[in-house]
Amino acid sequence: MSKKINILFLCTGNSCRSQMAEGWTRHLKGDIVNAYSAGIEIHGLNLNGVKVMAEVGIDISGHNSEFIDDFKEVDLDVVITVCGHTHENCPIFPGSCKVVHVGFDDPPKMAKDLAEKGASIEKQLDCYRRVRDEIKAFVETIPDALRKEKNNE
Numbered sequence: 001m002s003k004k005i006n007i008l009f010l011c012t013g014n015s016c017r018s019q020m021a022e023g024w025t026r027h028l029k030g031d032i033v034n035a036y037s038a039g040i041e042i043h044g045l046n047l048n049g050v051k052v053m054a055e056v057g058i059d060i061s062g063h064n065s066e067f068i069d070d071f072k073e074v075d076l077d078v079v080i081t082v083c084g085h086t087h088e089n090c091p092i093f094p095g096s097c098k099v100v101h102v103g104f105d106d107p108p109k110m111a112k113d114l115a116e117k118g119a120s121i122e123k124q125l126d127c128y129r130r131v132r133d134e135i136k137a138f139v140e141t142i143p144d145a146l147r148k149e150k151n152n153e
Helices: 017-029 047-055 084-088 107-116 121-139 144-151
Strands: 005-011 033-039 078-081 098-101
Touching (some): 017 033, 047 107, 047 121
Parallel strands (some): 005 078
16 A cells, blocks of 8 residues: 655645645545645634535544644645645645645635625625635545646656
8 A cells, every 4th residue: 555645735824725625635635645735924714614514524623723833844746835825925845745735715715805895795795715626626536636636747
């Protein structure tokens, strides 16, 4: 049996997208991947992200918003940045750790924009649901997508 791949999903505040990615990866790929998530800042767990993940049977309510420095001692194989800000400000990782960017829209920002236009809570949650489902579709491609990325270098 081969060693599990250690993947860290990195976002600005580790509140929503990276948390969803960690939850999906543990759920769908836990047999081959050790999934973690962190931020370059700490914003706390987004409750709407927790809610939409619960809708598909994945409980991330026990997750904590983690800081990137908390993973200095973890032998990471891949860091996946899930937002543009983090990709542009991603720290350098030692050794053979590969950094890959797979960007997703920011549900809290989209929901806030909709709320300011008078959209219902349900319409706001649809932003989270869409990104949740896009993250799931990406996670389903792991590890093949990461191998292809490595071969394209």
